[in-house]
Amino acid sequence: MATEKRTIFSPELAARFDRLVTLYPVKRSALVPMLLYSQDEVGYISPEVIVELADRLDIRTNDVESVLSYYSMLRTKPVGKYNVQVCTNISCMLRNGYGILEHCKKRLGIGHKEVTPDGLFSLEEVECIGACCWAPAVQVNYDFYDDLTVEKMDQVLDDYQAGRGKVTV
């Protein structure tokens, strides 16, 4: 449907969305994945994203906004190119998760949900990311780093700083 329409997304993502909405008994089921995939491409959920998703799913923009505000991974402001998410939940806490968080704060010079001035990094303290047996664990965007020490964390940040970091989308 939307291929001949104007879209704010890349042709690949627009085509992906065209297909996605056909997979479910009800089109709206595609909303949560579409929000996340839009964010991956645009960087955050912009007002334009909300309008286009509402249009594609034949729902109101405030339906999209109400869903958007519920999920913790979705955001309405840009973050750093590399979003460093440090887990401090119980298993990570017992394995120095807070130490890793403090180290990241110091090294990057930013706090929870802040972005470095060059826009390269942002930092977030997050709840359990499902890597408890390999704690402490961190996610940079979608990539997991586990069994961390302060030294290993530095290595991870060095790699991203130098543009050698892993990037799964």
Added chain:
Amino acid sequence: MPKLVSHPDEVRIISRRFGTGAENIDKYVELDGYKAAQLCIEKGPEFIINEMKASGLRGRGGAGFPTGLKWSFVPKNVDRPKYVLVNGDESEPGTCKDHLIFLHDPHAIIEGTIIAGLAIGAKMGFIYLRGEYRYLLKIMEKAVADAYAKGYLGKNIFGSGIDFEVVTQTGAGAYEVGEESALMESLEGKRGVPRIKPPFPAVVGLYGGPTVINNAETIASVPHIFLMGGEAYAKVGSERNGGTRLFGISGHVEKPGVYELPMGYNLKKAIYEVAGGVLGGKKLKAVVPGGSSTPVLTADELDVGLDFDQMGKAGTMLGSGGIVVLDETVSMVEFALRTISFYQHESCGWCIPCREGTDWLKKTIGRVYAGGGVEKDLDNIKYLAENMMGRTFCPLGDAAAMPTIGFIKKFRHEFEEYVRGNAGVSPAEHDAALVSLG
């Protein structure tokens, strides 16, 4: 890449293919993959449900409801479409077992979904993964595409004349969505708030159709039940607790990891032998035995079998199988604060006792931790938590209240030390304690 561990006491059924490259469909088929689905097509729904009942398999998400019985509740003659929904929203702190299944054995999830579909007469299944598991979603998506290409999914699966579609779905960050009715809401493109029950999903579920919702580990266990036979599977476990389970042992142990142990395996042995004992030879103080929502056990309560019934008798729960070990250096007040902070953050706000209760518990425990608590706070914590129990649509309220009651009952003396000013923390630590997750 998460490290795989092993121990001689393990009985490897679900984890049998871990590390063998079975995410590749040909390898999976070589290792008896999709045999169970073909057997089930041949034998039909009644056989499937009988074998499932005989297996004694109980829901691995935490509630422990018998899977075969759950499937049998789906009405046979309805004209609405039926659905299978696999819950891979794994978010309970301490739990990372499904992570490994998605990583190493995605086809077992697909095969289990097909069998559940055959049992209830569904033509469509959904596999829902939490949003953080993007790399695992990609593995799952590839496995699904490969299964379609081979004719194991889609029209006329295995040439049987039966159609079965599978769709993978990603979440976007929400613990609450792991609750079955909230999961359905999320899959319908809405906020993940719970639905009131009854009606139960088996009657009115996804898109209003009868729906079976199972945890990813439950579904991954299903093909093995048909490879072994239900009775043989049941025998591996303990009484009324069939089979094995993936136990994730984390925290202060020498060899943390996910171990597959028979149901009923002794908890103390799991910690001291399987996981190599307490880290650095320190003394054990407490164990959270089945994910962060299960009531804590003290060091002298560990001689108990890891199954739903024995853990229940011990005053706690088997839960999600996430065993978190705490050594003597841990402040139970700080640990209780971190636990309630999580539930306060994740409460969806739908039910007032949970929304307000978690917030007041966090504030009160936070005040005690910061050294500003009074004796009455300790009774208030207990009173608040006890009054959340059973008063919410979904179990998140209970999940927040149960561990809190456990901490205050079993470690009240530690809370008292904080109140008396003998264990206060510095203002800097106080700021750190008021977990800033927003």
